[in-house]
């Protein structure tokens with residue numbers, strides 16, 4: 001788990017922080033290039049050890065020596081971790097890519113040292129820069145429990161320090177309640193209890209208008225000009241505000257879900273696959289480009305990956321058992337949650353579900369959420385019904401119940 005605090009460096013330390021960012025990026029990209037070349041030519045075996053050795057040599061002979069060795073070494077370790085992740089689960093992690101200036105600005109701080117000035121301000125020791133102040137918004141004990149930290153600069157020019165800490169136990173008592181979640185576009189999340197939850201969308205009307213105006217301004221301004229850079233910063237600040245609100249919403253919502261329910265069933269949406277298949281070029285367009293483009297935007301915007309990650313983290317560290325189950329969502333929107341009749345026609349519109357067999361009528365998302373819950377209950381042996389033999393769907397098309405993944409079962 002990480003705790004992100006706002007870092008407020010004075011101008012002199014900010015220069016060092018910026019240098020660490022660029023050093024870090026340079027070393028990371030160089031290491032990446034070396035590994036990519038090795039993949040192509042198999043010239044010599046490249047490992048973290050060999051790369052660390054070469055870094056030490058480069059530090060003796062070039063300008064790199066002026067920077068911090070621990071920051072530069074950490075960049076190589078970071079690269080190694082990126083490759084390890086990709087080797088281990090290529091479906092979840094992309095091949096490591098270039099770090100770009102202005103986008104990937106950050107570095108790791110090892111041998112973490114922090115001290116408290118007063119109730120509001122603390123300081124963290126950064127190589128070369130010395131003590132740098134940060135604003136305390138969490139329990140001091142949580143921060144001192146951290147073992148390492150990462151300093152980042154976002155596009156709106158704000159510095160942050162993220163402390164990596166062991167996840168605290170999530171306090172909860174068994175409630176006996178169970179819930180299924182349908183993730184959609186109309187409402188961000190619909191629960192099987194019939195509750196619709198909306199992730200905060202872009203800003204208030206005034207802020208949305210401001211964004212629109214900035215976009216128009218940007219299109220008229222000359223590339224590389226100071227005014228354009230200023231407009232970009234303003235836009236980045238708006239985007240950061242929006243992202244903060246979303247993150248906050250995800251934290252609150254996942255906490256509520258893990259606190260209130262013993263079983264949470266979610267859809268196993270392969271977000272990355274859905275995103276990937278729409279990628280295409282002019283010469284070689286991907287499949288379903290047009291259909292998927294709109295969907296992708298909302299999937300990205302609604303930050304499912306982070307939502308699921310936080311849900312998993314909290315369920316894992318709960319004091320009383322929470323089961324989180326991901327089920328195959330196939331046909332959950334076409335199947336009647338009462339009789340199990342499955343057909344396309346059941347879905348009268350985006351919003352309304354009306355069963356052609358038994359006449360059951362409900363909000364389409366709620367019906368789907370109930371099906372998702374039932375499938376999860378069947379998987380965990382809590383009863384429920386997966387409607388394993390739905391009418392109207394032949395054997396080959398049947399949702400593959402066996403492929404349902406069981407995320408975690410913890411005591």
Ligand SMILES: [Zn+2]
Nearest residue numbers: 336339355358
């Ligand atoms: Zn029915």
